[in-house]
Amino acid sequence: xxxxxxxxxxxxxxxxxxxxxxxxxxxxxxxxxxxxxxxxxxxxxxxxxxxxxxxxxxxxxxxxxxxxxxxxxxxxxxxxxxxxxxxxxxxxxxxxxxxxxxxxxxxxxxxxxx
Amino acid sequence: xxxxxxxxxxxxxxxxxxxxxxxxxxxxxxxxxxxxxxxxxxxxxxxxxxxxxxxxxxxxxxxxxxxxxxxxxxxxxxxxxxxxxxxxxxxxxxxxxxxxxxxxxxxxxxxxxx
Numbered sequence: 001x002x003x004x005x006x007x008x009x010x011x012x013x014x015x016x017x018x019x020x021x022x023x024x025x026x027x028x029x030x031x032x033x034x035x036x037x038x039x040x041x042x043x044x045x046x047x048x049x050x051x052x053x054x055x056x057x058x059x060x061x062x063x064x065x066x067x068x069x070x071x072x073x074x075x076x077x078x079x080x081x082x083x084x085x086x087x088x089x090x091x092x093x094x095x096x097x098x099x100x101x102x103x104x105x106x107x108x109x110x111x112x113x114x
Numbered sequence: 115x116x117x118x119x120x121x122x123x124x125x126x127x128x129x130x131x132x133x134x135x136x137x138x139x140x141x142x143x144x145x146x147x148x149x150x151x152x153x154x155x156x157x158x159x160x161x162x163x164x165x166x167x168x169x170x171x172x173x174x175x176x177x178x179x180x181x182x183x184x185x186x187x188x189x190x191x192x193x194x195x196x197x198x199x200x201x202x203x204x205x206x207x208x209x210x211x212x213x214x215x216x217x218x219x220x221x222x223x224x225x226x227x228x
Contacts, residue, residue: 043205105156
């Protein structure tokens, strides 16, 4: 069974500061990993995905994430936070052997302090 | 690419009533997924289709829930005899074929049971 754990249900950073959202995964097979963002009353928008190419993945809106197999982690970062980054962020995992459903973490709410 | 469309956006109903939601996927996508998201949680997988075939159902999908995708295009999710615990956001996603294809989400249908 696959799972992801997002450490920190709430993260607050100042505008212009580094954003770091943590995600650790558990999977018995090599995983695919995804980060999604959700704004209030909307669906989920894909930020980036890891599918076994480069371990450092660049996504939209200046976000990136690094796959570290030794740490079973896929943390999301952004060098400089903007007010528009305030949202809920979800890490998700699927396997690459036919089980395409996504298993999501419980989410991290990011607040940006002006 | 017009995105994944869900209808209605909001549904308020009395306990015991039946409700039906519709999802129109991105036109070239042959995979369609349903998820349920309760307040403060990540989405949970309910079921998925490849073309018109329903390939997997979660144990969360009780006998009161049924999903169809009769012509391999749009899908419906019906809940019979609704209960208070059915109150949630119901999200639809679609993807192309291939286990590394990302899922694209609609804005969801928010169900409120009175």
